Each structure stands twice: as C-alpha cells, then as structure tokens.
Amino acid sequence: MGCDVMIQIVLVDDDRLMRAGLAMIVEQSGDISVIGEAGNGQEGVSIARRLRPDVVVMDVRMPIMDGIEATRQISSTEDAPRVLVLTTFELDEYVFSALQAGASGFLLKRSPPEQLIEGIRTVAAGDALLSPSVTRRLISEFASRPERKTSRRFDDLTDREREVLTHVARGLSNSELAETLFISENTVKTHVKRVITKLGARDRVQAVVMAYEGGLMDGSE
Numbered sequence: 001m002g003c004d005v006m007i008q009i010v011l012v013d014d015d016r017l018m019r020a021g022l023a024m025i026v027e028q029s030g031d032i033s034v035i036g037e038a039g040n041g042q043e044g045v046s047i048a049r050r051l052r053p054d055v056v057v058m059d060v061r062m063p064i065m066d067g068i069e070a071t072r073q074i075s076s077t078e079d080a081p082r083v084l085v086l087t088t089f090e091l092d093e094y095v096f097s098a099l100q101a102g103a104s105g106f107l108l109k110r111s112p113p114e115q116l117i118e119g120i121r122t123v124a125a126g127d128a129l130l131s132p133s134v135t136r137r138l139i140s141e142f143a144s145r146p147e148r149k150t151s152r153r154f155d156d157l158t159d160r161e162r163e164v165l166t167h168v169a170r171g172l173s174n175s176e177l178a179e180t181l182f183i184s185e186n187t188v189k190t191h192v193k194r195v196i197t198k199l200g201a202r203d204r205v206q207a208v209v210m211a212y213e214g215g216l217m218d219g220s221e
Helices: 016-027 041-051 067-075 095-101 113-124 132-143 159-169 174-181 185-199 204-213
Strands: 007-012 032-038 055-059 082-087 105-108
Touching: 007 016, 007 041, 007 113, 016 032, 016 113, 032 041, 032 113, 041 055, 041 067, 055 067, 055 113, 067 082, 067 095, 082 095, 082 113, 095 105, 095 204, 105 113, 159 174, 159 185, 159 204, 174 185, 185 204
Parallel strands: 007 032, 007 055, 055 082, 082 105
Antiparallel strands: none
16 A cells, blocks of 8 residues: 555554564554554653654553553544554453543454454544443443433434434444444444534544443433
8 A cells, every 4th residue: 555545653562572563463564554662651642742643552551651641641632643552351440441531442462463453444544443341341330420410512412313322332333223223324324423523522432431421321221
C-alpha cells in the first residue's frame, strides 16, 4: 500500500521485547508503521503529543505512569490519537478504567498477529473494539452504583436512536441489532453514527460508557 494510507502508531510498553515483537508483527502488515516507542506512560504521552500518531497501542501496568492515566491524558487533547489498550487478561481489573479514560478498545497480549493488525485498523478507522465480556463488566460495574437521573445529553436522541444505543450498550453487534430491530445493517450503522455524533462521543465505546454513566441503562434488563 502507498504511504498516503499508512496507519502511524506508537507502541507504549515497559517490556522491550514485547515492543520489538509487536513492531515486527505490525510492520509486516504493509499499511501500519511504528513511528515511536515508549517504555512508560509518561514517555508515551510525550511521544504521542509530539508525533501525533493515528493509534497508540498502550500497555496497562507500567512504572512512573500507568496506561490508564496515560490514556486519560492522551485522550483529553484535541484531535487525540485513538488508544488501543493491551492487557494480559480479558477481565483485567484495569480494563474498565481504561475504557472510562478514553480507550477505544482493548486486545489481549496473546491475540494472534492478524487480530492485532485488524484491531489497529479497526480503531484507526474510528470504530471500536468492545467484547461481550467487557460489556458485561460495564453492566455489572454500573449496576452496583447508586441510581442516577438520566442525563439531559440523551434528550437530542430520537426514540429509535435511544433504542439503538441501549442495545449497543448491552453488547449487541451491528448484525445482531439489525436482526433484533428488523432493519438492515446499513441502517444500524447510520443510527449508531448519528448517536455518536449527537453525544459528542469519540466512538462506540465512549457512547456505551456515556450510556451507563448518564443513567440511560438504569432499570434496563
């Protein structure tokens, strides 16, 4: 592929061998280029702000500054790169916090090379990686919190858009949504895109987090 479509990424992990392995994998993709590396979150924030990559592949547990705080700082900037979190376990205690901090998704460190490459492409394209198990974790986390009033941020959504967001927050994929609502996948994608735009969310993951934080899912089965 030509350089004009290259996805530029920064790798942030305190394990040098892990970074080398990841770099070797993604460089073979033909459309992903590693433009920077960092050994801790603080360095990652600095490099991300200086190089402005498309995606930051972020480890969670690191010295000096962990991946959660680094994700929060990177995501708080205007036109921020997307953050793809790497974790050892799918239900790592920090995954939920990373998503709240602004991560666009996560991958397991043991994921096959092709899954890592596809994950980076997905996040770079503006989509998000959110597995059913993490969605269940979101539900469990917010179900244990005191009841909240539904945020006014949802007032601009149509009834259909609220319905779509509710299903997305429960973990349904676009194809499952299409089947549930008896509409086409293209129509689902249009609704999801409108929801994200109206909420001012970065992507699907942030829209889901906002749905739970804003109380939209309170009382939902």
